[in-house]
Amino acid sequence: MNALDAGGRAMGIGGATQSTDSNTLSTYYNPAGLAYISGATLSVAFRNLPQSDSVLTGRFSNPEFTTSKEVGAKRMTHLGYATPIKGGVLGISYTVGGFLKDFRSAASLTDGALRNVNYSETFSAQSDFFTLAWGKRSGNSNFGFGLIVVNQYFADVGSYDIQDASNNTIGNVQINNSGNSTGIGAIIGAQFPTSRDGKSMVGLSLRSPVSLKSGSSVSNYINKIPGRASIGIATRSDNLRNGTDFLVYGAQLDYFFGSDKNGILKRKDALSGGVGFEYNMHRWNARIPLRAGYAVVPSGGESFTTRNTFTFGVGYRPDNSNLSMDLNFGLPTGGGAYDMGLSLTYKLGK
Amino acid sequence: MSLKSLITAFAIFASVSTVQAQAWKDAYDHALGAAKTQDWAMARSAFLEAVVVRTDDQSGPTVMPGPVTEPVRWRNGAPYSPNFGAAYASMKMAQKASDLEKKSFYDQAVSGFETLIAKNQGSSATFYFLNEIYGALGMPDKQRELGSKAQQGMAWKVDTSFMTPEDAAIVNSTVGGGSDPSNPIATTGRGSGPKTVAIDVNTRKPVPLTAIAGIVPVVETKFALIIGNSETQMGSGGVPFASSDAMAVRDALVQNAGYGDRNVDVVVNGTSDQMRKVAKALAERMTDNATLVIYFSGIGVNVDGKDYYAGIDAAMTSDTSKMMAVEELLSVFSNKGARIFAFNQAHRPITDGRYFGRENPIFGVYSFCQATSPGDSVFGMVVDGKLVGIYTKAFIDVLANFRSNKIPVTEFSWAVFRTMQGGTELQVGIGLMQVPSMPVLYHMSPESRF
Numbered sequence: 046m047n048a049l050d051a052g053g054r055a056m057g058i059g060g061a062t063q064s065t066d067s068n069t070l071s072t073y074y075n076p077a078g079l080a081y082i083s084g085a086t087l088s089v090a091f092r093n094l095p096q097s098d099s100v101l102t103g104r105f106s107n108p109e110f111t112t113s114k115e116v117g118a119k120r121m122t123h124l125g126y127a128t129p130i131k132g133g134v135l136g137i138s139y140t141v142g143g144f145l146k147d148f149r150s151a152a153s154l155t156d157g158a159l160r161n162v163n164y165s166e167t168f169s170a171q172s173d174f175f176t177l178a179w180g181k182r183s184g185n186s187n188f189g190f191g192l193i194v195v196n197q198y199f200a201d202v203g204s205y206d207i208q209d210a211s212n213n214t215i216g217n218v219q220i221n222n223s224g225n226s227t228g229i230g231a232i233i234g235a236q237f238p239t240s241r242d243g244k245s246m247v248g249l250s251l252r253s254p255v256s257l258k259s260g261s262s263v264s265n266y267i268n269k270i271p272g273r274a275s276i277g278i279a280t281r282s283d284n285l286r287n288g289t290d291f292l293v294y295g296a297q298l299d300y301f302f303g304s305d306k307n308g309i310l311k312r313k314d315a316l317s318g319g320v321g322f323e324y325n326m327h328r329w330n331a332r333i334p335l336r337a338g339y340a341v342v343p344s345g346g347e348s349f350t351t352r353n354t355f356t357f358g359v360g361y362r363p364d365n366s367n368l369s370m371d372l373n374f375g376l377p378t379g380g381g382a383y384d385m386g387l388s389l390t391y392k393l394g395k
Numbered sequence: 396m397s398l399k400s401l402i403t404a405f406a407i408f409a410s411v412s413t414v415q416a417q418a419w420k421d422a423y424d425h426a427l428g429a430a431k432t433q434d435w436a437m438a439r440s441a442f443l444e445a446v447v448v449r450t451d452d453q454s455g456p457t458v459m460p461g462p463v464t465e466p467v468r469w470r471n472g473a474p475y476s477p478n479f480g481a482a483y484a485s486m487k488m489a490q491k492a493s494d495l496e497k498k499s500f501y502d503q504a505v506s507g508f509e510t511l512i513a514k515n516q517g518s519s520a521t522f523y524f525l526n527e528i529y530g531a532l533g534m535p536d537k538q539r540e541l542g543s544k545a546q547q548g549m550a551w552k553v554d555t556s557f558m559t560p561e562d563a564a565i566v567n568s569t570v571g572g573g574s575d576p577s578n579p580i581a582t583t584g585r586g587s588g589p590k591t592v593a594i595d596v597n598t599r600k601p602v603p604l605t606a607i608a609g610i611v612p613v614v615e616t617k618f619a620l621i622i623g624n625s626e627t628q629m630g631s632g633g634v635p636f637a638s639s640d641a642m643a644v645r646d647a648l649v650q651n652a653g654y655g656d657r658n659v660d661v662v663v664n665g666t667s668d669q670m671r672k673v674a675k676a677l678a679e680r681m682t683d684n685a686t687l688v689i690y691f692s693g694i695g696v697n698v699d700g701k702d703y704y705a706g707i708d709a710a711m712t713s714d715t716s717k718m719m720a721v722e723e724l725l726s727v728f729s730n731k732g733a734r735i736f737a738f739n740q741a742h743r744p745i746t747d748g749r750y751f752g753r754e755n756p757i758f759g760v761y762s763f764c765q766a767t768s769p770g771d772s773v774f775g776m777v778v779d780g781k782l783v784g785i786y787t788k789a790f791i792d793v794l795a796n797f798r799s800n801k802i803p804v805t806e807f808s809w810a811v812f813r814t815m816q817g818g819t820e821l822q823v824g825i826g827l828m829q830v831p832s833m834p835v836l837y838h839m840s841p842e843s844r845f
Binding site for chain 2: 054062065066067078081182185238242243244245246279280281283291293295323
């Protein structure tokens, strides 16, 4: 749930350059990347969100799931602004860092001597990260840190009828638990060149787990947003095709730790990652990046499935224009709905 | 390790990291600012300050620290040229200095440019300016030597942004591309061979070529006087290919430069009187404020500081009665307000410090180009079984390359220079023997066109 790619350039590269890139999403992935932003920049990203549809069979207490993945709603998943301020770069962003929506239904589930019929239940969860971050260059390296406020939304809405052995309806259950809970965390990051020419870089970031306020209706489901430790490496080859083009390729590992071990949606610590490349060609008075990658997202627990994804995308950055865009796609190798993300970046001023 | 101690360690590490100063960049920017105000002493000082931090010039772009996902090029990929800049600044200081200081500054510039060439960092601009300085210092041997070095290649690029507009126009007008990638001259193909599309040096917009094939459209206000004196009564100093060169130049001007057949007069093996008569007749036919090309191939002499075109009846280099003074010829046309573009293919022996082309006429609007350096001779080459002047061959070939009725004189001359020196564009390439001059301009802008 918390390995959701918020979109942007790295989405088409399998997320491989999240910690080595430099854009407003750096506030969320690695604030050290902010340090290379040279002018005020505004970005917005949209994507379709994952959604699943599960049909339950068997026992109510331990049902069998048959889940199909669908294309969910299209929403804004990132809005960020970064601007150089004397000595460094300040970034502020809203990013959807986790999302879940699962519609569950069952015609009939046994519950001891009883049966639960006409069962339907929808789980919805969304982790919204509000980050204020600062990045600064120091020699050939960058450092950054940020303060995170997370709003965790959760809703569990549903109903079912209870029948006895003679198929008489003896009761009806309505489920309606929803609410928000907030927590505060921090993120730090660094970027180091690994070659003298600066064409190879390592990015490191560490986000603390975020404990959510207890006592809310969300607490029974989610108590903690996992922390994330990321390490990425990216390399660039310049001067391709008479010096007009360049190639970026990279890899990244993310370890999610400190997860919620007690809630209904309990999760285990998990390692995910991605590899990919981006060929940046210059044609028709524009920089046009073409990218592809592969993202590995293992199951985060018994309530979650593996979601490995082949990604690809294209960008468009017209010469002498302050506006650029990226369009990326993800095709889960295990089948199911595709991902699609569109992001726009506008550099204010010259 | 707890998260709190990890954050603390991180903060300490970040705060004590060494800051690598980009002092060379600041110094270079300072030099550019000084050059902009033509404070060449300050510019030179700042360039040298940059050299202290970052020693060597760089022909290609400088990649600056930036995100690995996006190369950041310093000044949009401009070359880094502080050593060249320092030498150039010295040259500019020399040009403004008193006679007492002039040589000292020129020596600084020569040292800088020669060092760059020795390091295989000789750009076309380096060779051009060094050649000019050698000329100013009266060092023809050095010019010859430079010509041979130029054949080794001038692919190195230099930053031209700090040059004066006049110098930048010359340097950036090199056939085949300028030194500054952000300020190029376009080149395209003409048939299977190269063609140059002239760029207006002020607006940087292409100047439309007036014809693609056939005869370039005639401009009725353009005229030409071509003199080819291959015969001579002097014992030495003749130019045996002069008369055939004259006809070839005539054809080239008509075919490729927009000169009407009726507007071009040719004197082949003419006496001084014949030259004078033809010149006057042409001047009478000319419209006011016309453009005139004078192409002279033959014997030119300097007597008592005055330049003369020798007629074929002249028997001695001191017998000016059988010659036509260059100033006299120019005045015939200047009186009608003509803008004169003179090209001289003549030997230039130095006698008592004097040589043909030394005179500086005071009145009129002129451009003078010489086919060879002071102290040197002009040479011919065999093309299709015929002897042709090397300069004439380059002149004709470059005209064919430009194919325009608005040919920028400095751009054209530089193309001729390159053609003779390098031979890469148009296959002449015998510059080791002969180094042509750039135009010497009187009351005329470097962007003037003929």
